[in-house]
Amino acid sequence: MKISETALVDMVTSFLLEGGGKVFAEVASLGQSADLVYLCGTEVTFVEVKVNAISRAIGQCRAHELVADYICIATATKSISANNLDTIKELGYGLISCQVGGRCTWIVRPKKLAKYWGPIRTQVVERILVGVRDGT
């Protein structure tokens, strides 16, 4: 049975919430939209959720480096190419695997990137928090 992207987003959200903090969906950032953003204390994690299409997710994650401490790709695919896996590790991103009926597990733990640029990060995070206050 194939898993839908919506179901995948729900699974990843539950998985992230196990660590405390808050999860926000469809966060606009630098002209793109991040599937999930996880705020915990002062740390910001961006997560791209893809049923497959890992290469595309890696491309989308590049711009998140200006905002995030951690970047992860969550996927339902069972086979990830060695090339993509190497790229994910090289870039310091995390990889979460989610399977139907199962739960999410870490395949690769993300590294703290420290590549963010303060002014942009502040703008994006403040907007998330304003959105929470406004109920949007």
Place this chain on the structure above:
Amino acid sequence: MALEHWMTFATFSEQEFFTYPTESTYHGVILNGNMVAHAPAGIAAFLLGKVNPKACFLIDPMTHAFQHSPETISNDKGPKSSIVKLASNYGQFIVERLGSNPIDAAAVNANLEEFTHNVLSFQWKVLEDHFRENGDAKYLEDDEVVRRPSILVAPYFYLTEENYEAWLPVMSKAAAISVKWVAGLEPVPKVYSALVIDRSMLQVDELIARTHAALASCDLDGVLLWVDEFDEIAASSLELNGLVKLCTLLRGSGLDVLNIHGGYFSCLLGSAAFGSRFTGVSHGPEFGESRGVVPVGGGIPISRFYVPGLHERMKFREFVPIALSKRWLVTAPAYHQFVCNCKECQQVIDGDPDNFSLYGESDVKNIKRKYGVVRIEFPTTDAKKRCLRHYLNKKRAEFEFVSASDRAILLEDLASAHIKFYGTESPHAGSHLTKWGKVLAAL
């Protein structure tokens, strides 16, 4: 002679930029015929109130619009109203086909004399009454009120490898008719044709030669040049060399050549240092250095920053990592030394390099889509204006630089910019800067 700097009018919201950064920046303004037909009073007010009185203008008659599939000039309700108004100025045979069939070369040929006269008459007279009726007219001398285009453009059509044999002879005849028609006008305008061509035309020497030969014998003063979707940064050396060959032939026949969608490579080609192969180059306030002949959807707007040195308008989110990795955003002096020192950047940065984020400032809006509401980020109006003012400052500087520099300086500038952005380890590895340099060095 200095390269003429033209700017193309696109929307009324940008009209304040036609005297920016200085009143005398632009040699001339290009107006689209359909816009003029749709809002002549507004265009007359724009020319009287928002353009340097010494700047010239021309109206692009957009005759190629009737040659494409009707869907390309239509919206949900049928042909766009601006196109309908333009067609009504050009004659019954155009109106009859509007929205159903594109015009063909035989039909144009059969109506050519009348069609050409209508197209020229439209350009010469359409704004006449609107200048006189404009509120600002009372503050002007009589001879200042009615402005005339300094160039009239003969009917022209989009040329491809497949269709040029049918259309090129029609364009030649239209050009010859136009030259005769303007003889009685006062003041006598220049007469141009327009080469609006598919980029594949640049790759075949024979097509370049035949295109040139067809227009060189018409006694024209010049041509407007528009190569469809020609991005100078992405263009191949073959295409860049084709562009060089075409404009070299046209200039060699004594014709002015105004590239209506050109970037820095065109500016370099237009410099005296590289043989003044263009007499002028135009762009829009919102870029327009490359444009498709057939309009396509614009997509979601995103902030773009014109990167000096690269001569490329980059996505803000793509330039910031480069600037951070090179430590250009560490201090304000570093920013001004390595990125930009224009007056807009001085104002925006204001001593704090973090203020560079203002070029990427955005708002998030909820947009209704087929499957629900999505949150999409849009550049703020202020951010768009900042990016635009910075771009216009840099364009002015580029035109001045190419006009004042010799070829050694211009080539060295490209080479050093390549090293600045791509490093010294592989200075000969490819970038558009080295590609441009090679093409130009061979001239």
